[in-house]
Amino acid sequence: MLALLLPSFLGSRPQIDSRKAKWLMMTEYRNTIFGMSFKWDVDEDGVLIPPADGVWGTIDGVEITEELIDEIVKDAEDGFPGATFTKVGRPRSVGTDSAARVVTLRMSEEQYEAIQQRAAVERATASDVIRSALDTYLVS
16 A cells, blocks of 8 residues: 555655655545545645645535634534533433442342342343332331
8 A cells, every 4th residue: 555655756756754655544544444535635744735625625525624624623612512412331220420339249049030030020120129129128
């Protein structure tokens, strides 16, 4: 792949070093693998040359212009107003905002089977059944 990129830089232009060639190769690979179309030209020093038509490329058919880039940056700096974000990770199953403690307990095979059967009847998890039983016990 590197050999394919180098000939375009040879000729009237000075030869670029392998670090810049690798950067160009990775940029081309990234643009191809993610299905994005970019028009990124660099000079001999590896500095991006702005496109003549002002369009850096497209993502899903949307032209990436300096104005769009400025809008995206401003939106990010303003904290993405109007956007809603969902929490990443496992949801809290105990109904509180704080992290639940994990407790390990030992039980007989009969107790385990009884919990599994009750969970199946209630369409709940074994943890839900154990928490419910514990809440009932602690209230009494």
